[in-house]
Amino acid sequence: MPRATGGRRITWAEVPAEVRASIEKLLAGEVVSATSQPGGFSEGVAARLRLADGRRAFVKAASALVAPGVARFHRREIEVSRRLPGEVPVPRLLDAYDDGTWVALVFEDIEGRLPAQPWQRDELDRVLAATTTLARVLTPSPIDPATPAPPRLGGWLALAGEGGAGRLASLSKWGSDHLDELIALEEGAASSLTGETLLHGDLYPFNILLTPERVLVIDWPHAWIGAPHCDVLTLLSSASLSGLHPQALSEEHPLTRDLSPEPVNVFLAVHAGFLLRLAANAGPGADRHLVDMATALGTASLHWLRQRL
Structure with a gap:
């Protein structure tokens, strides 16, 4: 990470x-x-x-x-x-x-800390259990659908239209070589993302606080309403940066273990698309820490999708 x-x-x-x-x-x-x-x-x-x-x-x-x-x-x-x-x-x-x-x-003010990186398995298990609680409490969404923003997902079609294939190749050659497949997954995303759950929309380790008794989720500006599995897949895709196998973890989690392959593949594609388009379009004045993080998280999601396909 x-x-x-x-x-x-x-x-x-x-x-x-x-x-x-x-x-x-x-x-x-x-x-x-x-x-x-x-x-x-x-x-x-x-x-x-x-x-x-x-x-x-x-x-x-x-x-x-x-x-x-x-x-x-x-x-x-x-x-x-x-x-x-x-x-x-x-x-x-x-x-x-x-x-x-x-x-x-x-x-x-909470006397807490961010999860250790690389992930420690016991801390990741605590956070994964908390995502189940979040989905239960926030389904149906307690917030009017007009309040949250649209999800920050997708970007392959836009990147292709912007002539960004060359910039993408420097971040992920596989992504560049399979751009048509990624666009097809993105174009069919609507049905896989639809749901009634209020999602955090940015569930990475740097938006989590741990105390001895609690797991707290911070920073909610990117909340959106959709399928309950989306936050779990966001978190699991980042776990691969710690050497953990997200596929095995997803097959154990109650929000993802019974999903058919398609919604998982679609989410990983649109998740990576947003992040890698952000990284590919970053200009010289961009915050390099943010660009590095977007690249790492985007390529991790894409790597998991590549394994699944």
Whole structure:
């Protein structure tokens, strides 16, 4: 697994004073220390705060002028987080701030850590069990279908239309050689992705917190409504980067073991298509940590699909 932190984070001290003051007002306390946190790729702030009275909180914030995409994701995450049922294993959203430029989410602070990478099998088993719980609690979706964004899946057809086959070949020669097959899988994806489950949509190790008792799933801006197996397949495709065999794991998991081959193949194709199109189209100004991660995750999904085909 490549480094799971973007290279464009800013510190709490770099947030404008008036924005910091407004967040302190939401918290009803003065921030006396702020510690930036690793994990994830969003530009902006991701910091654990300690208040003068000893309370703690976690804040993530971004400027729409500097990082408009991230600010848009933050606004969407606010809407999703406010609607998640209490039994969903996530940090509780305490409050949110939006002045039209700066957008911030304030969560309860969790004394947790990211899963070890490479995966330790006992930790992966805990997370896989949590995906079953998530699917049960979030089916049917508790959120109006108009709230989440469309899934970030697919890209082969667009990549071919953009003349990206050559760029793709530098990332995956097999993908370039089998582009027509991948496009065909993508074109038939709709029926395999349809469902009533609210999915996280970005279920990778850097979006998971472990405590001794709990598995918590963080960062929900890419939530979408679809088939319950999609989050499991996302997670399992990344496990191959740790030398684990995703096929064997999928044959044991209750959300995937009874699936016919087609929906699994389709999801792996569209999952890889999104990631490798992102990597293939990355310009010189792109965050290289993000590009490296997209390449690793996309080629891992494609490698699993290649084995299955």
